[in-house]
Amino acid sequence: MATIKAGETYGFFTDTSVCIGCKACEVACKEWNQLQGDSPSFLADSFDNTGSLDAQNWRHVKFIEHVPDQSSTAGNGAAWLMMSDVCKHCKHASCMEVCPTGAIIRTEFNTVFIQQDVCNGCRNCVAACPYGVIGMNQQTGTAHKCTLCYDRLQGGLEPACAKACPTQSIQFGPLAELQQAADVRVAALHSQGVTQAQLYGRDDKVYGGLNAFFLLMDKPETYGLPNAENATLPSRNDVGGYLTAAVTAVLAVIGGLVAFRRRGMG
Amino acid sequence: MYLAEHFVQPPQWTWYILFYFFFAGLAAGAYVLGTLLRFSGDPRDEPAASIAFLVSFPATVICPVLLTADLGVSWWKFWHMMVDVTPGDTGLNFKYWSPMSVGVWALVVFGFFVTVSAFDAWLGNRRGAGIIPMVLNRPFNVLGAVVAIFIASYTGVLLSVSNQPVWSDTWVLGGLFLASGLSGAAALLALLIRNRPDASFSLGRLHQADGYFSVLELALIIVFFITVGAAGTLAREVPWLPLWAIAVAGVAGSLVEARGHVRMQATGGSGTVAGVRLDTVVVSILVLLGVLALRAAVIFSAQ
Numbered sequence: 001m002a003t004i005k006a007g008e009t010y011g012f013f014t015d016t017s018v019c020i021g022c023k024a025c026e027v028a029c030k031e032w033n034q035l036q037g038d039s040p041s042f043l044a045d046s047f048d049n050t051g052s053l054d055a056q057n058w059r060h061v062k063f064i065e066h067v068p069d070q071s072s073t074a075g076n077g078a079a080w081l082m083m084s085d086v087c088k089h090c091k092h093a094s095c096m097e098v099c100p101t102g103a104i105i106r107t108e109f110n111t112v113f114i115q116q117d118v119c120n121g122c123r124n125c126v127a128a129c130p131y132g133v134i135g136m137n138q139q140t141g142t143a144h145k146c147t148l149c150y151d152r153l154q155g156g157l158e159p160a161c162a163k164a165c166p167t168q169s170i171q172f173g174p175l176a177e178l179q180q181a182a183d184v185r186v187a188a189l190h191s192q193g194v195t196q197a198q199l200y201g202r203d204d205k206v207y208g209g210l211n212a213f214f215l216l217m218d219k220p221e222t223y224g225l226p227n228a229e230n231a232t233l234p235s236r237n238d239v240g241g242y243l244t245a246a247v248t249a250v251l252a253v254i255g256g257l258v259a260f261r262r263r264g265m266g
Numbered sequence: 267m268y269l270a271e272h273f274v275q276p277p278q279w280t281w282y283i284l285f286y287f288f289f290a291g292l293a294a295g296a297y298v299l300g301t302l303l304r305f306s307g308d309p310r311d312e313p314a315a316s317i318a319f320l321v322s323f324p325a326t327v328i329c330p331v332l333l334t335a336d337l338g339v340s341w342w343k344f345w346h347m348m349v350d351v352t353p354g355d356t357g358l359n360f361k362y363w364s365p366m367s368v369g370v371w372a373l374v375v376f377g378f379f380v381t382v383s384a385f386d387a388w389l390g391n392r393r394g395a396g397i398i399p400m401v402l403n404r405p406f407n408v409l410g411a412v413v414a415i416f417i418a419s420y421t422g423v424l425l426s427v428s429n430q431p432v433w434s435d436t437w438v439l440g441g442l443f444l445a446s447g448l449s450g451a452a453a454l455l456a457l458l459i460r461n462r463p464d465a466s467f468s469l470g471r472l473h474q475a476d477g478y479f480s481v482l483e484l485a486l487i488i489v490f491f492i493t494v495g496a497a498g499t500l501a502r503e504v505p506w507l508p509l510w511a512i513a514v515a516g517v518a519g520s521l522v523e524a525r526g527h528v529r530m531q532a533t534g535g536s537g538t539v540a541g542v543r544l545d546t547v548v549v550s551i552l553v554l555l556g557v558l559a560l561r562a563a564v565i566f567s568a569q
Contacts, residue, residue: 052275094429100367101343102350102359118351120343122336123277124366127428132275141340221271230271234427235363240437241423248441248482249415252448255478256299259471260306 002174004156006108010148011211012162012170013178014084015185016223017197019169021061021082026050028164029059032149053085054135055144059161060085064222083214083223084161084170087112087133087146088201091208095125095134098234103143110175111148111211119143128234130207130226148211175211186215206231269498272431276569282336286329287421287561288450290373291443293325294418295451297380299475300387301411303468304404314459314468316387318451321458322414323384326377333373348374365424372416379410418447425564432568435497438489439564445483446513449520450557452476457550469546470527476553477524480517487514487560502567509563516556519549 004010030037035056043049048063066079089112096104096112103118104125114125114134119142126134126143134145149159157163162172171178182199189197200220201210205228220227300318303311334344347370350359361367386396386403398406422439433439456472459465487510494500503510523546 054275098364098366098427100359100361100364100370101346102352102355103346105352115352118346119340120337120346121340122347122366123279124364124428126275127277127279127430127433128274130272130274130429132273135275136278138338141338224273226271226273232429234429234434237426237434237437238363238365238423241365241426241440242419244438244486245415245419245423245440245444248444248486249419251482252445252479253298253302255482256302256448256475257305259475259478260302260308260311260468 004109004153004158009110009175009211010153010173011089011111011175011178011213012086012148012159012172013182013213013215014086015169015171015182015215016081016083017185017189017194017215017217018167019061019082019084020167021047021063021080022166023050023061024164024166025059025084025161025170026057026061028160029146030056032152032160033058033147053087053131053133053145055137056135058086058144058146062223064218081217081222083216084165085131085223086161086212087148088131088207088213089146089148089211090206091204091211092233093207094128094130094234098124098128100124107150107153109148109150109153111150111153113147113150114143114145116140116142116144130231132224178213182213182215189215200225207233270431270435272429272434272499274429274431276430277428278569279336279565280569282332284558284562284565286332286336287443287565288558289325289328289332290421291418291447291557291561292451292454293322293329293380294376294414294416295447295449296322296325296455297376297383297407297414298411298418298448299451299455299472300383301407301414302475303471304407306471308467310467311471313462313465314455314472316391317458317462317465318455319380319383319387320391321454322380326373326380329373330377365420365427369417369420369424372413372420376410376413376417379406379413383407383410415444419444422564425568430568431499432494432502432564435499436490436493438486438493442483442486442490442564443561445479445486446557446560449476449479449483449517450554452479453516453520453550453553453557456546457554460546473520473523473527473546473549476520477528480520480524484514484517484521487517503563506563506567509559509566512559513556513563516553516559519552519556523549 037056046063050057050060053060062083062085064081093112101120103115105113107113121141134143137144158172162170186197186199198216200216201213296318300315303315334341350357386398390396419440422443425433426439428434452472452475
């Protein structure tokens with residue numbers, strides 16, 4: 001790919017229609033970022049044994065299994081949806097909005113990055129991230145998530161996960177180029193009769209647009225992604241919350257003044 | 267109307283935060299009540315006002331300790347809340363749209379008001395006059411009470427300004443925590459002054475005020491359940507119904523106690539009506555447990 005330049009917006013286009021669930025992205029991510037990973041656990045509800053994104057898993061291949069209860073017929077067997085999930089590097093990022101320390105910044109590549117030496121572990125970003133991306137590292141006491149391989153970008157290298165993906169499900173590049181490629185891909189799928197294919201985060205309906213956007217084979221909720229109606233920023237509750245508090249305060253003060261009003265000295 | 271969908275991770279705000287919310291509500295509520303008692307203009311309320319300012323001091327001091335402890339191994343970076351140490355972009359942190367950012371500064375400012383007012387009350391008790399002349403004390407208290415109202419309520423707004431289920435599905439938490447904090451502070455003061463002859467004049471008045479706060483709290487609890495139900499996350503409250511029952515029991519205790527005092531005042535304090543009153547100790551403890559239970563139910567049901 002072309003030279004990676006500061007000042008340009010970079011991201012991922014993850015095409016779930018060609019994801020085979022090999023987890024090479026998870027391994028490459030851990031390898032490069034020196035993540036130890038969580039202790040292995042048997043989740044018993046799918047072939048997924050990673051569980052979720054957290055401080056040790058910055059890429060997570062979701063397995064969504066639509067296995068019918070009845071015996072399958074030809075061409076109507078188990079449906080496997082796989083998606084390599086990652087931080088979306090939202091244009092309007094909930095985590096950045098609420099972070100009180102200024103630890104979460106936008107880099108020169110327009111990605112969202114948590115400065116480990118600034119973060120103090122308040123976990124406000126964890127409560128805010130609508131995708132459940134951010135996790136707490138108990139050893140460092142700080143919040144962790146995908147950096148979009150900030151250090152690799154600074155060295156002119158593409159992120160480890162995209163480099164390792166054997167099916168080109170994860171594509172890295174300048175956002176504008178990725179969006180063009182996604183438009184071509186979804187048009188091709190539609191022309192082949194795969195009408196359920198849809199882009200998520202390609203336009204500005206979800207958090208102003210996602211630097212890491214997806215081609216999905218079902219509705220967003222199926223993949224654990226909020227739809228456009230539910231993609232709301234935490235600050236939406238600022239006005240309502242404070243207004244209710246203000247009205248309560250006025251009524252409470254009136255109540256207090258009535259209760260404590262001056263009475264006769266007798 | 268649409269049902270909310272949540273795919274977030276819980277922030278693991280647990281015991282430290284629960285008790286921070288509890289003590290912040292009591293400290294702020296006590297300061298507001300001290301100010302209101304002072305504004306009654308009745309000198310017989312001054313001893314109770316003095317106790318209110320004194321009790322708000324330890325309740326405030328414990329707050330930053332709890333918040334710092336909650337940071338875990340990063341506790342030594344607590345000051346990053348106020349100072350941005352980003353290389354090349356250092357400066358003070360203040361985000362008016364982030365309740366946590368505003369709340370930290372408010373806690374600092376509130377700490378100043380509480381310290382001065384508590385010292386003034388302590389000195390007043392010892393030598394009959396505080397450090398601030400009464401003419402300046404009232405405006406000082408009013409400013410402090412405004413900050414106190416913010417402290418008692420922003421914790422609820424902070425929860426709402428997130429994407430967590432329950433918390434972000436309602437806009438009443440700020441008002442609810444304020445009403446609850448005031449009610450708890452009134453109960454705490456009633457508990458502290460019940461055996462103080464010089465402050466006993468204010469006992470019934472505090473119970474009456476608690477009754478008004480409890481009416482507000484009850485109304486906001488109802489709105490809370492309506493809003494959370496409309497968002498489709500009401501089921502998360504089911505396991506925590508015992509805590510909600512304690513919270514409502516505290517509200518009910520306040521209302522019964524307040525009713526008894528209002529009726530007693532109406533009849534000039536006759537002994538027959540005084541018998542209607544529940545024991546102050548029992549009611550106050552029930553109210554304080556209710557304040558804690560309410561916050562626990564809200565905090566834990568989302569996580």
